Amino acid sequence: MDRGFSLIEVLVAMMVTTVATVALAQLSVISMRANYVARATTFTTVLAAQKMEQLRALAWASDPSGAEMSDTSTDTTVVPERSSGGTGLSPSPADALVTNTPGYCDFLDANGRTLGGGSTPPANTAYIRRWAIEPLQVPGNDALAFQVRVTPIATRVTGPHGRTPSEARLFGIKARKGT
């Protein structure tokens, strides 16, 4: 004799189905997040490279008479760059990569457009870009080491070694050129 399902049985079955569906739906959430992180990583890398190119294009040479020409005043936080009011290629303080140091950090919106420098990010900041400039201890003391670190402001998660998932760090060296 078949009396069909009891109400309890039906409820249990529905619970099981619901749990399974929600778990599956999590998959799409995970894939969207992965997509977001991928985009942020692409952006932070491009933005870090962009700062590297700016620093590379600053004057750091010897003029024909042998005198050093070092750009220590260009403000690279704006487009086009201003010739004064910035730090150019002056050495940065030790903590320039971890705190917002005026002259060694700028803020960017979601399209990577610069919003200027300073120490407090404006409201529509999406990425914080900080850089450090360190004279290399070599004979003549004429090479500079650059580090650029770009962090998306939305990710508050911190992974191992204090690194956020989609941040970018680039390192480069610039030597003084003769003319």
Add this chain to the structure above:
Amino acid sequence: MQDDPGFSIVELLIAMAVTLCVMASTLSLVSDVQRGFASEGERADMQQRLRVATDAVSGDLLMAGAGAFQGTRAGPLDFFFASVLPGRQGASGADVAGTFKADTVTVLYVPPAGAAQTTIRQSLSPQSGSVSLNIDAGCPPNDSVCGFAAGMDVIVYDDTASYDTFRVTSAQAGSLQLQHTMLDGTQSYAPGAKIVEAASHTYYLKAAAATDTYQLMHYDGVSSDVAVVDHVVGLTFEYFGEPYPPVLLKPVTEPTGPWTTYGPKPPARDVRSTAYPAGENCAFQLDAAGLQHVPRLGFLGDGTMTLVKLIETQLTDGPWCPDGTSPHRYDADLLRIRKIGVTLRVEAALTALRGPAGVLFSHAGTSRAASRWLPDQEVRFEVAPRNLNFGR
């Protein structure tokens, strides 16, 4: 038959309520997931397009100006002529001399590994034909054509700020058959002019509203004119230049360069090589007494070393290299370029994911539901070509 009372009304109501709740939450989940499913793939695709476009453009801009590395007239191309041009150059559809297009750039460079290079043995006029080669020191051993081969693109240049591009159609026994791949020119190259393997890369935006085609295009200066990335709706190049005029570093009669901080060296005082007076070229002139070479270009900016944004009028007003009469003339201020800014914008390929035209969308789509919109994505980056960073 057993008496079956069925569900009571209370049981039925509870069952229906539970079912409705579960259905409602499932449906809302489904609609979210469905929306994600429709747009996430395209979102990833857009990012990919932006990345590929950025890589392609920055890779070639970075190399701009790389020059010959052995023999006479070695060194970055900008010691001889401008390697970055704000227009299209090549065998077909080339812009006339002096054109400025914000969405087009042409860069020239000698490829990094083992590029063929030597000098020409007979004078060469700027048209298709054959040229015989000197086998200079540095040519591969036992090679009668010094590493040149059919299909290779080459540049011929001398000290007059002129250059011409060719494609090698055949190479044998010390001579090359060349196909001219520029607008017709007038400059004739004397024996000893440099010939070097070189690449021309033109990037430009193709915007055909009629067919809804928006593409980042690449032209190799000869025949290959292909789309690199689809659905690119914005492309702008900005140029940042050296504020200082070029300086002469040593007598122009010295055999090896660089003679200048940048730009082509002027001819000796009593030599006339272009339409400029004797001893002068597009970058240098003689002082009032006619004795010393002084820069023809002036200072830009505020007297500091900071790069200056070069605007269209500065790049189209002369002084012209090699001179104002040349069909290949280019503005001498192009020799100042040290950094190039690029702005790229891509859109969603599916019209169903684009809303009305405006700030978010360059081209309108069909979607009215903002929750489904996938706005255009833009990125701006800068490239400081390594071979153009004289003194930087």
